[in-house]
Amino acid sequence: MATIDADAGPQVTARQSWFASRVDKLGVVVALLAAIGALVGPFVTFRENRIVLGEARSIATALPVWAAVLLFVVVALAALVALLRTHAMLRLAASLAAVLALALLVGYAAAYLTPEGNSYARISPAWGFWLLVFDFAILTADSLTRLRLPPLARIGVLVLSACALALVIASGSWDQLSIMKEYAGRADTFWQQAGQHVLLAFGSLAAAVVAGVPLGILCHRVPPVRASVLNVLNILQTIPSIALFGILIAPLGWVAANVPGAAAIGVSGIGTAPAFVALFAYSLLPVVANTVVGLAGVPRAANDAARGMGMTDGQRLMRVEFPLAFPVILTGIRIVLVQNIGLATIAALIGGGGFGVFVFQGIGQTAMDLVLLGAVPTVALAFAAAIVLDALIELSNRTGREGASA
Amino acid sequence: MKRFLPLAIRLAVLVLLIVFITEPNVFAPVFKPLTENNAPPIYNQGSLLTLTLLHLRVVLTATVAATIVAVGLAILVTRPSGREFLPLSRSLVNVGQTFPPVAVLALAVPAVGFGQKPTLIALFLYGLLPIFENALTALTTLPNAVMEAARGSGMTNFQRLLRVELPLAFPVILAGIRLSVVIGLATATIGSTVAAKTLGEVIIAGLLSNNIAFVLQGGLIVGALAVLIYDALSGLERLAARRMAPKEEAG
Numbered sequence: 001m002a003t004i005d006a007d008a009g010p011q012v013t014a015r016q017s018w019f020a021s022r023v024d025k026l027g028v029v030v031a032l033l034a035a036i037g038a039l040v041g042p043f044v045t046f047r048e049n050r051i052v053l054g055e056a057r058s059i060a061t062a063l064p065v066w067a068a069v070l071l072f073v074v075v076a077l078a079a080l081v082a083l084l085r086t087h088a089m090l091r092l093a094a095s096l097a098a099v100l101a102l103a104l105l106v107g108y109a110a111a112y113l114t115p116e117g118n119s120y121a122r123i124s125p126a127w128g129f130w131l132l133v134f135d136f137a138i139l140t141a142d143s144l145t146r147l148r149l150p151p152l153a154r155i156g157v158l159v160l161s162a163c164a165l166a167l168v169i170a171s172g173s174w175d176q177l178s179i180m181k182e183y184a185g186r187a188d189t190f191w192q193q194a195g196q197h198v199l200l201a202f203g204s205l206a207a208a209v210v211a212g213v214p215l216g217i218l219c220h221r222v223p224p225v226r227a228s229v230l231n232v233l234n235i236l237q238t239i240p241s242i243a244l245f246g247i248l249i250a251p252l253g254w255v256a257a258n259v260p261g262a263a264a265i266g267v268s269g270i271g272t273a274p275a276f277v278a279l280f281a282y283s284l285l286p287v288v289a290n291t292v293v294g295l296a297g298v299p300r301a302a303n304d305a306a307r308g309m310g311m312t313d314g315q316r317l318m319r320v321e322f323p324l325a326f327p328v329i330l331t332g333i334r335i336v337l338v339q340n341i342g343l344a345t346i347a348a349l350i351g352g353g354g355f356g357v358f359v360f361q362g363i364g365q366t367a368m369d370l371v372l373l374g375a376v377p378t379v380a381l382a383f384a385a386a387i388v389l390d391a392l393i394e395l396s397n398r399t400g401r402e403g404a405s406a
Numbered sequence: 407m408k409r410f411l412p413l414a415i416r417l418a419v420l421v422l423l424i425v426f427i428t429e430p431n432v433f434a435p436v437f438k439p440l441t442e443n444n445a446p447p448i449y450n451q452g453s454l455l456t457l458t459l460l461h462l463r464v465v466l467t468a469t470v471a472a473t474i475v476a477v478g479l480a481i482l483v484t485r486p487s488g489r490e491f492l493p494l495s496r497s498l499v500n501v502g503q504t505f506p507p508v509a510v511l512a513l514a515v516p517a518v519g520f521g522q523k524p525t526l527i528a529l530f531l532y533g534l535l536p537i538f539e540n541a542l543t544a545l546t547t548l549p550n551a552v553m554e555a556a557r558g559s560g561m562t563n564f565q566r567l568l569r570v571e572l573p574l575a576f577p578v579i580l581a582g583i584r585l586s587v588v589i590g591l592a593t594a595t596i597g598s599t600v601a602a603k604t605l606g607e608v609i610i611a612g613l614l615s616n617n618i619a620f621v622l623q624g625g626l627i628v629g630a631l632a633v634l635i636y637d638a639l640s641g642l643e644r645l646a647a648r649r650m651a652p653k654e655e656a657g
Contacts (some may be wrong), residue, residue, distance in 0.1 A: 243625025342506025
């Protein structure tokens with residue numbers, strides 16, 4: 001008995017360590033979600049027209065046999081790669097292959113299910129599809145994290161993914177999907193609103209940087225100003241966005257009517273002007289606060305050395321304080337940009353345009369494909385902006401440190 | 407005097423707020439100049455008090471749910487058995503923050519319908535991120551000496567979590583909750599675009615009927631609520647931090 005017991009102990013731990021050394025914990029979750037998405041969840045929803053309720057179609061009933069088998073095999077292989085402890089490169093390749101297969105085959109399913117010559121039928125991706133995409137996006141994100149890509153490589157991956165997406169769209173394989181049908185009906189307006197959205201988000205950011213950084217420097221140099229400026233900006237931040245957009249209608253309308261030339265440069269009570277001013281107001285706090293924090297974090301020794309070298313206040317600011325504070329200021333800019341891209345959707349409520357136009361039109365018509373047409377590009381834009389700025393922040397941190405050590 | 411003044415201002419704001427949401431008609435003359443064509447100066451399509459309470463209820467429900475899930479998740483990924491999920495959960499949090507509130511609301515509608523539910527989902531998701539981030543920061547940066555002492559005194563993992571880690575992390579977690587409440591208060595107004603009963607209704611009614619008085623009322627109530635709740639939670643946080651300080655010295 002005793003010998004068996006003694007044997008059982010190490011065997012159990014050996015089996016456990018075999019399990020732990022071969023099976024990836026995250027992979028268990030990924031494989032489970034993949035199984036639910038592929039076997040339980042509906043792949044697409046089929047509707048007679050754009051506003052009626054649809055019927056769910058699973059992978060097997062939405063695709064011809066060869067395509068369904070292909071998709072099952074790709075998903076199963078990718079899940080297996082995730083489940084076992086494998087190299088990050090292989091995991092990345094498997095997850096990307098799965099995402100690509102899903103993207104192409106959902107378009108194929110739409111083309112396959114659309115009856116010949118019927119332009120009213122709508123086929124949209126259903127939750128099983130979204131779960132699978134989310135699942136393999138997690139796997140992609142995890143393998144990218146494990147690879148520890150340098151900042152420029154991350155931007156490269158982003159550009160490549162954007163190109164792949166553009167190729168898929170340009171190839172026409174998504175043309176029968178409901179969101180692309182909504183797009184086809186309003187391609188001109190779409191790009192016009194996209195331009196407006198970018199103008200609102202980036203323009204207000206630029207204005208906030210031009211005004212906010214000097215204001216932050218002033219706050220840093222004159223402590224009494226700091227408290228009052230930051231308090232006012234903090235309170236501004238608590239006013240809900242739709243209220244701020246609305247409140248600005250009155251004063252800007254008054255300016256347009258009473259200040260000569262204001263109306264000529266596009267100032268008016270509704271439309272772009274109040275949206276721009278509201279986004280600018282929200283952007284100020286992160287920019288000013290981060291400038292103050294960045295400048296306060298400059299080591300005293302660096303400042304003393306600069307003074308000792310006989311630099312003037314202005315030189316010290318430009319050559320020592322500002323470069324050292326730059327990464328923190330950039331972090332503020334990242335916060336503002338991602339926030340502005342999201343908030344700019346609300347501008348549509350007061351006639352300011354942007355992707356919000358489609359979102360609110362879609363909510364009004366209970367046409368969810370139209371909502372998606374507004375929401376998906378907004379999310380993509382915010383996501384891309386976050387990746388690019390995160391990479392820039394890392395780069396600026398690195399050069400800042402190198403500069404300091406050199 | 408210097409310490410008394412901010413408190414007096416806050417009390418005044420609180421009294422004003424309570425009077426405004428219970429007896430809004432008292433303020434009719436103040437808002438009258440903002441209206442045109444004899445439009446009503448005070449929101450008249452429902453009780454401001456009810457809307458305020460519903461607004462607070464949505465935010466509270468979402469925040470409580472978000473706190474439980476976020477703190478639970480943070481505990482999970484900081485245990486040895488959950489370590490593998492730590493880098494991924496960090497990047498998921500980052501990605502989550504890039505989703506615009508309007509998009510979350512609009513995308514939740516097909517799944518759960520119009521009304522309160524999509525707002526709750528959006529608020530819950532937005533509330534998760536700051537709390538999770540703060541809880542994670544707090545739990546991963548606990549002073550080593552304290553942890554060693556706790557281990558040395560023979561505490562089990564669970565006791566350590568309950569008696570040492572969570573109490574030490576509490577002020578930082580509270581800061582995350584404060585942030586998420588303030589974001590939630592503002593985001594709940596957007597919920598009215600998908601027919602949730604919140605103070606956003608007042609603002610949207612104003613936007614639709616071109617009545618600035620309504621917009622201003624809705625905005626001011628939400629703003630005042632946010633400032634007051636923010637201050638109250640900051641006070642609570644300082645209290646918690648002060649309570650923790652002597653213990654840290656002892657440890």
